[in-house]
Amino acid sequence: MTSSQAPHLEQDAQDPGLIRLSGQWTLRTALAAAEVLRDAPEKVTGIDASGITQLDSAGVLQVLRVAHRADLAEEALVFRDEHQALVCTIEEVADDRPRAKRDFGVLAALERLGVSVHGMGHNIVALASFLGENLVKGARLLKEPRRFRLTATVAQMEQVGLDAVPLVALLSYLVGAVIAFLGSTILRDFGAEIYVVELVSIAFLREFAVLLTAIVLAGRTASAFTAQIGAMKAREEIDAMKTLGLDPIDLLVLPRLVALLVTLPLLTFIAMAAGLAGGITVGAFDLDIPPQMYIARMHETMEVRNMLVGLSKAPVFALVIGLIGCLEGLKVEGTAQSVGERTTSSVVQAISLVIILDAFAALWFMKMGW
Helix, strand or coil, X not given: XXXXXXXXXXXXXXXXXXXXXXXXXXXXXXXXXXXXXXXXXXXXXXXXXEEEEEECHHHHHHHHHHHHHCCCCHHHEECCHHHHHHHHHHHHHCCCXXXXXXXXXXXXXXXXXXXXXXXXXXXXXXHHHHHHHHHHHHHHHHHCHHHXXXXXXXHHHHHHXXXXXXXXXXXXXXXXXXXXXXXXXXXXXXXXXXXXXXXXXXXXXXXXXXXXXXXXXXXXXXXXXXXXXHHHHHCCHHXXXXXXXXXXXXXXXXXXXXXXXXXXXXXXXXXXXXXXXXXXXXXXXXXXXXXXXXXXXXXXXXXXXXXXXXXXXXXXXXXXXXXXXXXXXXXXXXXXHHHHHHHHHHHHHXXXXXXXXXXXXXHHHHHHCC
């Protein structure tokens, strides 16, 4: 590199803040230009780059960096006419953008909340629509009984009800024993262990029996309904039914709903008996209350209305579990991943809605004095 090609910097004699640049300011001379710019005064009032013979983007960036550091106005920069287009282009792409504000995830959380609320509203509308469709086609069975699938309904009753009896009875028995044991722990301090009988009876007849049974069926049956119907949807069997002129609601949904409506109240009654048996067991072995005395006390204090309140919620829970399980199965898009996602969604929705409805029902019955 000759001396005429090397970058040069000179200060104006009258205005020391004005610097004049000359030579070649290119990528090849970038290191030399950086050394030259170190000699620039601290307070630069202007830059005269008209003496630069060759200029590329690297040289423009070096000059603009000095100008930005000195906060110079556009009029304080002087370039040759043939360099103006390049300088304007580099200024546009090298414009300093403000740093993005730190994101703490609040907007993302609000977005996810909004999407969830919108999805929940869509699911409620879809469930209400599906309920209406099943009510209409269920009423159609009264005029056209031949559409009712008795064999499929009995098979579903066996899978939904009979096969679930051991699990429901065992869980209810253990929960009844736990409630009796915890109640006795508190009541023993007041010498009122005998009131464990009322505690277990009221708790299981009104709430725990039907709620525990519904939760078990929501996890066991709703998932099975979704997986079965979803697999048929993935294999295009439902499309084949429609092609043959068969209604999937009559063939797949109504038998499952009827089976649940029949078996869930029966399972609830079994859960009530098993829960009371768990209380009797704890009373006999931990509270020194003989079974005869426990049963006599239960006979004196038990009210039929408590059992009716519990049984009245069973058909509602059965309808909710069956509708959600079948609806999510019909929403399957045809892939194995979709089947898994819809199965998980059906279980979560069914359990959540059952607990919410039970809470509202408990408050309503309490306010009504029932």
